[in-house]
Amino acid sequence: MSLEVPPLPGPSAYPVRRRRGKRTKTVAAPESIAIIIASKNRPTNIRTALASIESGQFKPTDVVVVDQSDTAYDLSDFPAARHIYDPSIPGLTAARNRGVSEVDCERILFIDDDVALMPTTLGALQAAFSRCPDAVGFQCDDVETHDAGRLSALLDALFERGFFSKRRRKTPTGIEVSWLGGFAMAYRSSLFSTERFDERLSGYCFGEDWEFSLRASRYGRLLVAEGAELHHYHSPVNRAGARTLCKMRWINYQYFFRKHRRQNLFDRLLLAWWKLGEAYRWWRAGLGLPSTLKAAPLKPIEL
Numbered sequence: 001m002s003l004e005v006p007p008l009p010g011p012s013a014y015p016v017r018r019r020r021g022k023r024t025k026t027v028a029a030p031e032s033i034a035i036i037i038a039s040k041n042r043p044t045n046i047r048t049a050l051a052s053i054e055s056g057q058f059k060p061t062d063v064v065v066v067d068q069s070d071t072a073y074d075l076s077d078f079p080a081a082r083h084i085y086d087p088s089i090p091g092l093t094a095a096r097n098r099g100v101s102e103v104d105c106e107r108i109l110f111i112d113d114d115v116a117l118m119p120t121t122l123g124a125l126q127a128a129f130s131r132c133p134d135a136v137g138f139q140c141d142d143v144e145t146h147d148a149g150r151l152s153a154l155l156d157a158l159f160e161r162g163f164f165s166k167r168r169r170k171t172p173t174g175i176e177v178s179w180l181g182g183f184a185m186a187y188r189s190s191l192f193s194t195e196r197f198d199e200r201l202s203g204y205c206f207g208e209d210w211e212f213s214l215r216a217s218r219y220g221r222l223l224v225a226e227g228a229e230l231h232h233y234h235s236p237v238n239r240a241g242a243r244t245l246c247k248m249r250w251i252n253y254q255y256f257f258r259k260h261r262r263q264n265l266f267d268r269l270l271l272a273w274w275k276l277g278e279a280y281r282w283w284r285a286g287l288g289l290p291s292t293l294k295a296a297p298l299k300p301i302e303l
Helices: 043-054 092-102 121-131 150-159 189-193 208-216 242-260 265-284
Strands: 033-039 062-067 081-085 107-111 115-117 135-142 168-171 174-177 184-188 221-232
Touching (some): 033 092, 033 121, 043 062, 043 115, 062 092, 081 092, 107 121, 107 189, 121 184, 121 221, 150 265, 184 221, 242 265
Parallel strands (some): 033 062, 062 081, 135 221
Antiparallel strands (some): 107 184, 115 221, 168 174, 174 221
């Protein structure tokens, strides 16, 4: 019951990309913050996101839209946003890395294009950065309700153990997490001098936020930014279906496991247990079993 998972890349597979063109790197101003939005074929959503940023009480230092759409967005109504149009960018991770290469700020907030900030979101996030200097990353919380069902939560608790678990725990200085959701996650820019999003993933890049969180947590804590709330609307436009998501999850999670674990007996048991839970999810959703699908590992998956 296994789809092919590709071999791990060599140590030079994810080079830290330098800036393009004639831009020169400057020293980031204290507490400066950039917002990076990677987007593809969602012209209405991106305008809503940019409008919410403009109406905020706290203004970001920089806003970069990395547009991979079939046709370039018209963002002339948002002159403060820098619009980078490049449909050749192969996926979300590459788009986010491109955005990182374009900004000179101390802090970087990544949001999805179907997110709308509240007026106080950015101010609360900045306060969290200043209050917790030992934290390298922060999660903004979604106020929307997305009911995945009790069974899904039960399966997560039962089968996502050890390496696969995504935890939240209260500490005296806030809620500490093991994973920052990519819809609204912020990091100190110093992290990107040594780490970038994994460009071996392409297209939708399912799970890229979790995998990056695993590496980021080696440099500092990951916390929920108190009061930094926003709306994540889960746009139906250009969104993967259940079968595609299951397929990407099956392939990518095994790739992450092999990338980060030593493959001892305990690890192999954890992986087998996780596969059992995934097989049940597939069967219950009427998708057959993972072994019945012929996969092209880590290739772009058209939505």
